[in-house]
Amino acid sequence: xxxxxxxxxxxxxxxxxxxxxxxxxxxxxxxxxxxxxxxxxxxxxxxxxxxxxxxxxxxxxxxxxxxxxxxxxxxxxxxxxxxxxxxxxxxxxxxxxxxxxxxxxxxxxxxxxxxxxxxxxxxxxxxxxxxxxxxxxxxxxxxxxxxxxxxxxxxxxxxxxxxxxxxxxxxxxxxxxxxxxxxxxxxxxxxxxxxxxxxxxxxxxxxxxxxxxxxxxxxxxxxxxxxxxxxxxxxxxxxxxxxxxxxxxxxxxxxxxxxxxxxxxxxxxxxxxxxxxxxxxxxxxxxxxxxxxxxxxxxxxxxxxxxxxxxxxxxxxxxxxxxxxxxxxxxxxxxxxxxxxxxxx
Amino acid sequence: xxxxxxxxxxxxxxxxxxxxxxxxxxxxxxxxxxxxxxxxxxxxxxxxxxxxxxxxxxxxxxxxxxxxxxxxxxxxxxxxxxxxxxxxxxxxxxxxxxxxxxxxxxxxxxxxxxxxxxxxxxxxxxxxxxxxxxxxxxxxxxxxxxxxxxxxxxxxxxxxxxxxxxxxxxxxxxxxxxxxxxxxxxxxxxxxxxxxxxxxxxxxxxxxxxxxxxxxxxxxxxxxxxxxxxxxxxxxxxxxxxxxxxxxxxxxxxxxxxxxxxxxxxxxxxxxxxxxxxxxxxxxxxxxxxxxxxxxxxxxxxxxxxxxxxxxxxxxxxxxxxx
Numbered sequence: 001x002x003x004x005x006x007x008x009x010x011x012x013x014x015x016x017x018x019x020x021x022x023x024x025x026x027x028x029x030x031x032x033x034x035x036x037x038x039x040x041x042x043x044x045x046x047x048x049x050x051x052x053x054x055x056x057x058x059x060x061x062x063x064x065x066x067x068x069x070x071x072x073x074x075x076x077x078x079x080x081x082x083x084x085x086x087x088x089x090x091x092x093x094x095x096x097x098x099x100x101x102x103x104x105x106x107x108x109x110x111x112x113x114x115x116x117x118x119x120x121x122x123x124x125x126x127x128x129x130x131x132x133x134x135x136x137x138x139x140x141x142x143x144x145x146x147x148x149x150x151x152x153x154x155x156x157x158x159x160x161x162x163x164x165x166x167x168x169x170x171x172x173x174x175x176x177x178x179x180x181x182x183x184x185x186x187x188x189x190x191x192x193x194x195x196x197x198x199x200x201x202x203x204x205x206x207x208x209x210x211x212x213x214x215x216x217x218x219x220x221x222x223x224x225x226x227x228x229x230x231x232x233x234x235x236x237x238x239x240x241x242x243x244x245x246x247x248x249x250x251x252x253x254x255x256x257x258x259x260x261x262x263x264x265x266x267x268x269x270x271x272x273x274x275x276x277x278x279x280x281x282x283x284x285x286x287x288x289x290x291x292x293x294x295x296x297x298x299x300x301x302x303x304x305x306x307x308x309x310x311x312x313x314x315x316x317x318x319x320x321x322x323x324x325x326x327x328x329x330x331x332x333x334x335x336x337x338x339x340x341x342x343x344x345x
Numbered sequence: 346x347x348x349x350x351x352x353x354x355x356x357x358x359x360x361x362x363x364x365x366x367x368x369x370x371x372x373x374x375x376x377x378x379x380x381x382x383x384x385x386x387x388x389x390x391x392x393x394x395x396x397x398x399x400x401x402x403x404x405x406x407x408x409x410x411x412x413x414x415x416x417x418x419x420x421x422x423x424x425x426x427x428x429x430x431x432x433x434x435x436x437x438x439x440x441x442x443x444x445x446x447x448x449x450x451x452x453x454x455x456x457x458x459x460x461x462x463x464x465x466x467x468x469x470x471x472x473x474x475x476x477x478x479x480x481x482x483x484x485x486x487x488x489x490x491x492x493x494x495x496x497x498x499x500x501x502x503x504x505x506x507x508x509x510x511x512x513x514x515x516x517x518x519x520x521x522x523x524x525x526x527x528x529x530x531x532x533x534x535x536x537x538x539x540x541x542x543x544x545x546x547x548x549x550x551x552x553x554x555x556x557x558x559x560x561x562x563x564x565x566x567x568x569x570x571x572x573x574x575x576x577x578x579x580x581x582x583x584x585x586x587x588x589x590x591x592x593x594x595x596x597x598x599x600x601x602x603x604x605x606x607x608x609x610x611x612x613x614x615x616x617x618x619x620x621x622x623x624x625x626x627x628x629x630x631x632x633x634x635x636x637x638x639x640x641x642x643x644x645x646x647x648x649x650x651x652x653x654x655x656x657x658x659x660x661x662x663x664x665x666x667x668x
Contacts, residue, residue, distance in 0.1 A: 026432065027431075027432030028430045028431075028432070030430050043432065044430040044431050044432045045431075045432035045433075046432075065397070065431065066427055066428075066430045066431055068427055068430075082397075082399075082427065082431075103398050103399070103400050104400050105399070105400075105424075105427065107423070107427075121400070141404050141419075142404060142419075142420055142423070144423060160404050160406055160419055161406075181406075182406060183404070183406050183419035183422070185423075201406075201419055201422055201423075201458070223459060224459065224460060332430075334432075
């Protein structure tokens, strides 16, 4: 492949860059998700491209304008776009329009098994198997984040002023509100589903212990937190937003309350913009404002490894294939590195 | 941070019925050959000529930073960060606010949010005013007054329906509130778009455009809660430490009532001009190159706000003069 030849000829490359392929798409990479041995990436030009080791990516012209949100759904991806369309896309390029919201953006998407969810404006739309008409959940302000718990029984919806957690009982959704002043974005359940955490529009993340709604304010960041990921068995919630990957421990009864986070993967003058757990390991990939990526164990005494050198554009997404063999790194200029994680692959 | 890749953003305000929709329709339908994104609240039209229409919902929220008047538009932060992911570059973004909205949260979003500040820049606040009804609206509604006070450009619209004398009156009324806005008289908002979009009015070097004519008199006004302006000029160089102490404290304690502030400063011992531009408690300031040769090095400041008479502004400014 041409891209391989090109990378071999360049010096000062990391091991992963040497054995990987680089693709210049020319539009910001906005989201990436894994479907089996492929990694689907959404771009600012409206395309979704399916990357697979050993072949050129398959390009699907999905949206007019930016791919704003993406998640996996069975063997497909669900995408939401600036063009108001909510799509189901297969890796062979088949596009199924689930709904068209016109001039309203489809800001967030989520899925659990055969349930497809998206948000547009203040409303969440839920399509369950064999039903054409979606159920709708209304909120007081625009929805900025969606997350299912691991059983698909609860759906967290972030918005201005906090999070609404919807619980499914006998086919009916009931709401419970978690309140904290400010605007809340991306939301996640802890793996044990005892906590929910949001990234705010300010330089902080906010969490709640679900059973008693106790607040966890995690502050002290120099910039906004655009990305977080759960790592290891403890588990740690690892976040971007600082010159290091900031790792908050969520073990014990109190989680991170009154405790200090561990910091790993120091980027010097650069700030972390994207973090991604290495499945099954107590290790995290951290992408920075200059495009570089470090792999670090959650252990302050260990040195991180540089796996991607600077591209001059901030890392906007990292995905790892489901068999942990391939890594994909994308940045805001649309440069994509696809490489095998292990030397003997 | 000045950055050539920042997309300029025009904020469009105007009281109900003043003609804002007419202007939006013009922006969306004229063959201007540029790529604009227009962020609106409930607007039925679709853009032609490649324009993009985005629905917003004016979510104003208070920052948790302890600054009481520091409200920003959360929806705008989200939408602008989405627009910045586009593959093709936008020539400009236009943000419409509803007729009753306070323009401050929109303007403050560009000072407070780092992501927004890195990728976009506030270009100008443009207010559409109804020449027929403005005088009565100013009496009845604080919002109308604030929209005039915040403006960099005022389209005085529907002038064809008003006699010459009344135009002079309404023009004077605007000038009492806001001495530095550019006033364009229009019929059906028929000003050229390049006098409305892409002005760089918020750029610090445009502070230098303050017209000295407006800087001479104190204005009379009828009620204490009227929005008025005060301006001061000094030919004696200012002491930088004294000015910073006074001005910092002033914005901290009175920033809620000071809607806009602007100034050019001549500090003792400094070769360069200093300029600043503020919205409520937030402001930008920086050196702006040497003074032009052969021109007076005079410091000029303008305040627009409520209750300015009780802030000892004149005395405070005088005390900043170097000994």
